[in-house]
Every structure is written in structure tokens, then in C-alpha cells.
Amino acid sequence: VAEPEKVWGAAAELIQWSKPWARALERRGPGSDSWFVGGELNICYNAVDRHVENGRGDHVAIIYDSPVTNTKEKITYKELLEQVSKLADVMVRHGVKKGDRVVIYMPMIPQTVCCMLACARIGAIHSLIFGGFASKELSVRIDHAKPKLIVTASFGVEPKRKVEYISLLEGALAMVQNKPEKVLIYRRPNLGHVPLTPGRDLDWEEELAKAQCYKCVSVPSDHPLYILYTSGTTGLPKGVIRPTGGYAVMLNWTMSAVYGLKPGEVWWAASDLGWVVGHSYICYGPLLHGNPTVLYEGKPVGTPDAGAYFRVLAEHEVAAFFTSPTAIRAIRQQDPEAALGKQYSLKRFRMLFVAGEHCDVDTLEWSKKVFKVPVLDHWWQTESGSPITASCVGLGNSTMPPPGQAGKPVPGYNVMILDENKEPVKAKTLGNIVVKLPLPPGAFSGLWENPEAFHKLYFQKFPGYYDTMDAGYMDEDGYLYVLSRADDVINIAGHRISAGAIEECVLRHHAVADCAVVGQEDALKGHVPFALCVLRDDVKTEEKKILEDIVEQVRNNIGPVAAFQKGVFVKQLPKTRSGKIPRSALSALVSGKPYKITPTIEDASVFKHIEEVLKKK
Missing domain, CATH: 3.40.50.12780 (ANL, N-terminal domain)
Incomplete structure (x- = not known):
């Protein structure tokens, strides 16, 4: 102005x-x-x-x-x-x-x-x-x-x-x-x-x-x-x-x-x-x-099912809607084709806005397809x-x-x-x-x-x-790309890599419903990226094969500099009520350090579940 x-x-x-x-x-x-x-x-x-x-x-x-x-x-x-x-x-x-x-x-x-x-x-x-x-x-x-x-x-x-x-x-x-x-x-x-x-x-x-x-x-x-x-x-x-x-x-x-x-x-x-x-x-x-x-x-799911948002949009003739990428990923995880939403006519609905955390392109494209309106982050x-x-x-x-x-x-x-x-x-x-x-x-x-x-x-x-x-960063046309909190940048052997960019890449894999990438302490490089992935409910592929695929995906898209090789599969990720991933706590957890659970976490028991998965590894 x-x-x-x-x-x-x-x-x-x-x-x-x-x-x-x-x-x-x-x-x-x-x-x-x-x-x-x-x-x-x-x-x-x-x-x-x-x-x-x-x-x-x-x-x-x-x-x-x-x-x-x-x-x-x-x-x-x-x-x-x-x-x-x-x-x-x-x-x-x-x-x-x-x-x-x-x-x-x-x-x-x-x-x-x-x-x-x-x-x-x-x-x-x-x-x-x-x-x-x-x-x-x-x-x-x-x-x-x-x-x-x-x-x-x-x-x-x-x-x-x-x-x-x-x-x-x-x-x-x-x-x-x-x-x-x-x-x-x-x-x-x-x-x-x-x-x-x-x-x-x-x-x-x-x-x-x-x-x-x-x-x-x-x-x-x-x-x-x-x-x-x-x-x-x-x-x-x-x-x-x-x-x-x-x-x-x-x-x-x-x-x-x-x-x-x-x-x-x-x-x-x-x-x-x-x-x-x-x-x-x-x-x-x-x-x-x-x-x-x-x-x-x-909630987006469980009250009673993944069709809840569609019902509300149809019943109240909503024109524009604002939600978080986390909510959309939850719907997609339970209902990948949005079959429950198809019974509703969204005749007045014309615009979907998302915010609260970075929205990966895959989630954005899926939303456009199922809600049939422009989706704006x-x-x-x-x-x-x-x-x-x-x-x-x-x-x-x-x-x-x-x-x-x-x-x-x-x-x-x-x-x-x-x-x-x-x-x-x-x-x-x-x-x-x-x-x-x-x-x-x-x-x-x-x-x-x-x-x-x-x-x-x-x-x-x-x-x-x-x-x-x-x-x-900003592109030549003045669009802003918000990758992560400044403290979510992982320093890998002196290279500053955004955790958000790696997550984006992992989420492109058809089997992955949600993902958090955090820095794990490493004697050689200082930190290396570590992925915690949630699979879609209907996935049959072996976990080992999926991990190989996503390692390859990150190498091809971000480059070997990301030094990405490690990850585990978990039932769910800890999220705050506004849909954010508590990265510093997860980073400490995967590095075997004491961690602090922030009070806004929806379900703190998820940390124990992740600890058990890591122990088995």
C-alpha cells in the first residue's frame, strides 16, 4: 500500500x-x-x-x-x-x-x-x-x-x-x-x-x-x-x-x-x-x-465419519470455507476417494481456504478434485x-x-x-x-x-x-512460499534444508497419508532428516519398499544434499489443536533426548507409541 x-x-x-x-x-x-x-x-x-x-x-x-x-x-x-x-x-x-x-x-x-x-x-x-x-x-x-x-x-x-x-x-x-x-x-x-x-x-x-x-x-x-x-x-x-x-x-x-x-x-x-x-x-x-x-x-472424521464436512457445507449452503491441511489429510486418510462426500450437492460452495501450516501440493490438488472449487492456501x-x-x-x-x-x-x-x-x-x-x-x-x-x-x-x-x-522464499511474481518455522530448517553438514520441503516430497507418495520430517542428531553431519510417516488405511505395499521409494523421491527432487535415508511408520502423528506438528519435541525424541510435550497436543499418548516403534527399529 x-x-x-x-x-x-x-x-x-x-x-x-x-x-x-x-x-x-x-x-x-x-x-x-x-x-x-x-x-x-x-x-x-x-x-x-x-x-x-x-x-x-x-x-x-x-x-x-x-x-x-x-x-x-x-x-x-x-x-x-x-x-x-x-x-x-x-x-x-x-x-x-x-x-x-x-x-x-x-x-x-x-x-x-x-x-x-x-x-x-x-x-x-x-x-x-x-x-x-x-x-x-x-x-x-x-x-x-x-x-x-x-x-x-x-x-x-x-x-x-x-x-x-x-x-x-x-x-x-x-x-x-x-x-x-x-x-x-x-x-x-x-x-x-x-x-x-x-x-x-x-x-x-x-x-x-x-x-x-x-x-x-x-x-x-x-x-x-x-x-x-x-x-x-x-x-x-x-x-x-x-x-x-x-x-x-x-x-x-x-x-x-x-x-x-x-x-x-x-x-x-x-x-x-x-x-x-x-x-x-x-x-x-x-x-x-x-x-x-x-x-x-x-471433527473432520469420527463425528460420525469422513463425510461430515461435506454434510455441513451442503446443509447450510456454505459459500466459502476455511480449514487446515491436517483436517483434509484426515478425511483423505479415511476416505481416499471422498466417496462419503459424493452424496451431497454443494451448489452454493465456491471457495476453500486453507491455513495453519504449510499445505503440500498433493493435499491441495486432492482437495480441488473432491470439493470441485478453487483451493487457496x-x-x-x-x-x-x-x-x-x-x-x-x-x-x-x-x-x-x-x-x-x-x-x-x-x-x-x-x-x-x-x-x-x-x-x-x-x-x-x-x-x-x-x-x-x-x-x-x-x-x-x-x-x-x-x-x-x-x-x-x-x-x-x-x-x-x-x-x-x-x-x-518469494518467486519472481511476488508469491510467497512459506516452508517452515525458522527453527524447522535442518542444518545438514552446513546446508540449510527446509523440513517442509522434504515433507512435501514424501507426501507425493500415494501410500503416505501424513508425514513429519525432523532433524535427527548425527555425529558426522550434525543433523540428518528423519521421517515419521502415517500410511493410508488401504495400503498393502511392504513398509520397507515404501521407505525405499520415498528416499529415492527425495533424492530426485531435493538432491543428495538432503542426506535423507531414515524413517519409520507410525499410526498417527502428534498434532497441536491447530494442526501443527511439534517438531522440536519429535526431533529430541528421534535423537534419544528428553523432550517436552506442549500442552496444546491433541493426544499426548502418540509420543509413547512413537517411542515403542523406534525401540523396535
């Missing part, structure tokens, strides 16, 4: 401000630049009240689809407004004020979205924590955010088990220094009884029955909307702070510019509300832009809050970009590739992906209670730039 103030000033006109802003951008130093200075607004007003006032109160805001509880519900803007404004009243009545924190520890249910919006309505800062996070992790975040109130639900539901939220929360509160005064509990129907602790616990239904409708509170543009804890590798939790004004402007703009949607069209982001995609594109983005948002409490981070690179459908970008890319820089993101000496590199050369400052509206404005780490982590290594800590 040559004139950022002009572009974002125009985008900001589409948001309603209770007090107009005086300056679009104020430069205050690395990471501290401020957008829409002097302006005041309320994001809940823009996401809910505004639609009701404009005569769209009876339009659908949220489509709740829960195969795990066999529930479907459509919630209009008018119904949402009533719930949210009453919940805001409950919070205020129990002492929550503007600037106070509220921890939300809840599953994928409409009440969770209501909580987020109710906090925003009164200027409280929400911190949503993955439902089912273990007590220790939960306690660390509660201690760090020091909430006035915690909101939780009685149970979460996974395909084969109930998640006992209350006992997990009790476990966390036993370890917490800063105990909140009140806990508001939503008791889910038909899942079992949970007792309340007198004097501390509040019953959701009882409290709402006594509540009035509470009006929106205006906040300054840079007022924190939420704190979102992202997986820091060391030390204090990284609580990303999101400024309200810029975020509202950017999300509303991306719904049309990036995702190509008109208000009223159905949108589905198959993520968890506890992840940045959930905050931006299940809750705030679609509601701001007037798109019915699908809230899906289920794009890339962003918790810190950015919205896409950094994408094929911006609404701006007329190609929906047939070259294979392997993650789009071009989204307007406002001046993306560059620098080497270790901070010099720009030639096209197609692997380097550090950085963004020239200032960051556009909606990007994070700090780390909660940790300004030192904010500056050190993101702005120190490359002065004048934001360090994404990802590695990749």
Missing part, C-alpha cells in the same frame, strides 16, 4: 465510530504504531446492534451445528443481541468493569461467542482458553491474566468422551495465586449434573433470568479487545494483545477483499474459538461483515490476527495461483525475505520472512504484561521490521 492512511481510512468508514478518529496512523516506534488515533467505538455494537438497527434483526447470525450432541440451531441478530446484552449486565452486576479481564474456558457452543461479545460490549478484555486445556496450563494463564471473572461450561464433548471442565478448572484454581471472585457456569443440557460452589459459582440461566439489557460502552481505538495466549516455547506465557479499532476495520475489510464474500452469504471457519482463526473468523469477522457464521462442534499468525499473504479473491487475484505458494502480500503487509546479515535475498532463495514496519491495522499491539519480550522477540533481530520467525 503506497498510501496506507488513505486506504485504511476508507476501510474505517465502513465501521461505525462513536467518536471519529483524528489521525489514521501515528508512528510511535517499532511495534507501537497506533491506528485511528482519537477514535472511539464498540466492536460488539458493530457486530450485532448495528445489524438490528439496520433492519437485519431477523437475519441469521450464527448457525450452530453439533454432531457430538446432535444439536442444530440458528440464532438471529435480534436473539444474539438479547443474549449478549443480558450477559453483559450479569458481568457488570458482578463487578466487571472496563479494562478488567474475563477468562473464558468453554467449548464450541454459541454461549462462548456470546461471552466474547458481552466482554467487548462493556470494554472488558476477554482471554479465551482452549476448552479442555489441562489444569496446569489453565492455572498459568489465569495467574497471568488476573481475571475478575471466569466463565466456563459444565462439559465439553469429544467424539469418544466428555471433557470435565469443572474438575479441570478446580484443579487450576487450586494452583492459582490470584483467585477470581466469581465463576459463571453454563450447565449444558442432558450431559449430567455439576454441583455449584456456594458463594463463588453463578448459574448462567438463573443470572440471565434476572438481567436487564446493558448498552454498549465506547472504548478508544487502541483499547485491548482480548488477550490470546500463543504457544511460547520458553518462560512467561505469550499473551497477544489485540487493539479494538484496527482489528474491526481489518476483519470487516478482509471478509470481502480476501475471502470475496458479500454480506448474507454463509461462511464457515472450521477451527476452534480458542485459536486466532476462531476469534477472527468464527466470531468477529463474519458478524461484523454480516455473514452467517457456522459454529461446528465436531494463505498464511498468517496469531500476532497478525488476519492474513499476511493470500490470494485476495475480492481484489481480483487469481484463483489458480502456482502450486505450493501461500499467496501474495495482503495490502498493508510489506513482506520481504532477508538473510542472516539483514540483506534482501534473490527470488527463490530461502531466508527469513519479515514485514517492513508499520504493521497494518489489526496486528497485535503488545504482549500482556511483557513489553521486554515483545520488543526482543519481534523487533530486535531485524531493526525496522517485524520478524515473523518463519522461513521461506
Whole structure:
């Protein structure tokens, strides 16, 4: 963007401000630049009240689809407004004020979205924590955010088990220094009884029955909307702070510019509300832009089968859909021909977006074939809050970009590739992906209670730039290829090889459903790549033969320099809830070193299974 103030000033006109802003951008130093200075607004007003006032109160805001509880519900803007404004009243009545924190520890249910919006309505800062996070992790975040109130639900539901939220929360509160005064509990129907602790616990239904409708509170543009804890590798939790004004402007703009949607069209982001995609594109983005948002409490497979996504797309007439490559690989592993999906007519469906990790070309091509729509990979981070690179459908970008890319820089993101000496590199050369400052509206404005780490982590290594800590390259046409986190580059006898590039190559083999490549310590070369592969369910070929094939494949495609010769076959890979592979833990594991299991891992028992497979080898 040559004139950022002009572009974002125009985008900001589409948001309603209770007090107009005086300056679009104020430069205050690395990471501290401020957008829409002097302006005041309320994001809940823009996401809910505004639609009701404009005569769209009876339009659908949220489509709740829960195969795990066999529930479907459509919630209009008018119904949402009533719930949210009453919940805001409950919070205020129990002492929550503007600037106070509220921890939300809840599953994928409409009440969770209501909580987020109710906090925003009164200027409280929400911190949503993955439902089912273990007590220790939960306690660390509660201690760090020091909430006035915690909101939780009685149970979460996974395909084969109930998640006992209350006992997990009790476990966390036993370890917490800063105990909140009140806990508001939503008791889910038909899942079992949970007792309340007198004097501390509040019953959701009882409290709402006594509540009035509470009006929106205006906040300054840079007022924190939420704190979102992202997986820091060391030390204090990284609580990303999101400024309200810029975020509202950017999300509303991306719904049309990036995702190509008109208000009223159905949108589905198959993520968890506890992840940045959930905050931006299940809750705030679609509601701001007037798109019915699908809230899906289920999985890509197992609820009940690999046809689940197709059913949701067909039944709710979804126009555009956002998911992770991991989810698509899970569907393909169980149903290689997507036979279960063929019974559904996807007549309104026109665009599939993937993000969360690099999408290998093979998975991308398979998705195009079975969903019969353009499939676009794009890339962003918790810190950015919205896409950094994408094929911006609404701006007329190609929906047939070259294979392997993650789009071009989204307007406002001046993306560059620098080497270790901070010099720009030639096209197609692997380097550090950085963004020239200032960051556009909606990007994070700090780390909660940790300004030192904010500056050190993101702005120190490359002065004048934001360090994404990802590695990749750009081609001559300006498409970005994100290969891996900068720390996923394997140093093989001085050659820097991307783990992502080797994975891509391994995944081309028809028998391999999923794969992780990590560095294994080697006396001679420092590190060598080691592959952990998951085979498709219907494979008959001998494992030894498959390994020989993929070694040959990597040698032919990447070259002997990759020194790739070793691998094992496992039942599944450990993944975080957002679909990422915990490479550093796997690297330590295959090198016979002690390893740390990050708390966001879906199923920690997979590590034991891999250990046993390695022992047999």
C-alpha cells in the first residue's frame, strides 16, 4: 500500500465510530504504531446492534451445528443481541468493569461467542482458553491474566468422551495465586449434573433470568479487545494483545477483499474459538461483515465419519470455507476417494481456504478434485490476527495461483525475505520472512504484561521490521512460499534444508497419508532428516519398499544434499489443536533426548507409541 492512511481510512468508514478518529496512523516506534488515533467505538455494537438497527434483526447470525450432541440451531441478530446484552449486565452486576479481564474456558457452543461479545460490549478484555486445556496450563494463564471473572461450561464433548471442565478448572484454581471472585457456569443440557460452589459459582440461566439489557460502552481505538495466549516455547506465557479499532476495520475489510464474500452469504471457519482463526473468523469477522457464521462442534472424521464436512457445507449452503491441511489429510486418510462426500450437492460452495501450516501440493490438488472449487492456501499468525499473504479473491487475484505458494502480500503487509546479515535475498532463495514496519491495522499491539519480550522477540533481530520467525522464499511474481518455522530448517553438514520441503516430497507418495520430517542428531553431519510417516488405511505395499521409494523421491527432487535415508511408520502423528506438528519435541525424541510435550497436543499418548516403534527399529 503506497498510501496506507488513505486506504485504511476508507476501510474505517465502513465501521461505525462513536467518536471519529483524528489521525489514521501515528508512528510511535517499532511495534507501537497506533491506528485511528482519537477514535472511539464498540466492536460488539458493530457486530450485532448495528445489524438490528439496520433492519437485519431477523437475519441469521450464527448457525450452530453439533454432531457430538446432535444439536442444530440458528440464532438471529435480534436473539444474539438479547443474549449478549443480558450477559453483559450479569458481568457488570458482578463487578466487571472496563479494562478488567474475563477468562473464558468453554467449548464450541454459541454461549462462548456470546461471552466474547458481552466482554467487548462493556470494554472488558476477554482471554479465551482452549476448552479442555489441562489444569496446569489453565492455572498459568489465569495467574497471568488476573481475571475478575471466569466463565466456563459444565462439559465439553469429544467424539469418544466428555471433557470435565469443572474438575479441570478446580484443579487450576487450586494452583492459582490470584483467585477470581466469581465463576459463571453454563450447565449444558442432558450431559449430567455439576454441583455449584456456594458463594463463588453463578448459574448462567438463573443470572440471565434476572438481567436487564446493558448498552454498549465506547472504548478508544487502541483499547485491548482480548488477550490470546500463543504457544511460547520458553518462560512467561505469550499473551497477544489485540487493539479494538484496527482489528474491526481489518476483519470487516478482509471478509470481502480476501475471502470475496458479500454480506448474507454463509461462511464457515472450521477451527476452534480458542485459536486466532476462531476469534477472527468464527466470531468477529463474519458478524461484523454480516455473514452467517457456522459454529461446528465436531471433527473432520469420527463425528460420525469422513463425510461430515461435506454434510455441513451442503446443509447450510456454505459459500466459502476455511480449514487446515491436517483436517483434509484426515478425511483423505479415511476416505481416499471422498466417496462419503459424493452424496451431497454443494451448489452454493465456491471457495476453500486453507491455513495453519504449510499445505503440500498433493493435499491441495486432492482437495480441488473432491470439493470441485478453487483451493487457496494463505498464511498468517496469531500476532497478525488476519492474513499476511493470500490470494485476495475480492481484489481480483487469481484463483489458480502456482502450486505450493501461500499467496501474495495482503495490502498493508510489506513482506520481504532477508538473510542472516539483514540483506534482501534473490527470488527463490530461502531466508527469513519479515514485514517492513508499520504493521497494518489489526496486528497485535503488545504482549500482556511483557513489553521486554515483545520488543526482543519481534523487533530486535531485524531493526525496522517485524520478524515473523518463519522461513521461506518469494518467486519472481511476488508469491510467497512459506516452508517452515525458522527453527524447522535442518542444518545438514552446513546446508540449510527446509523440513517442509522434504515433507512435501514424501507426501507425493500415494501410500503416505501424513508425514513429519525432523532433524535427527548425527555425529558426522550434525543433523540428518528423519521421517515419521502415517500410511493410508488401504495400503498393502511392504513398509520397507515404501521407505525405499520415498528416499529415492527425495533424492530426485531435493538432491543428495538432503542426506535423507531414515524413517519409520507410525499410526498417527502428534498434532497441536491447530494442526501443527511439534517438531522440536519429535526431533529430541528421534535423537534419544528428553523432550517436552506442549500442552496444546491433541493426544499426548502418540509420543509413547512413537517411542515403542523406534525401540523396535
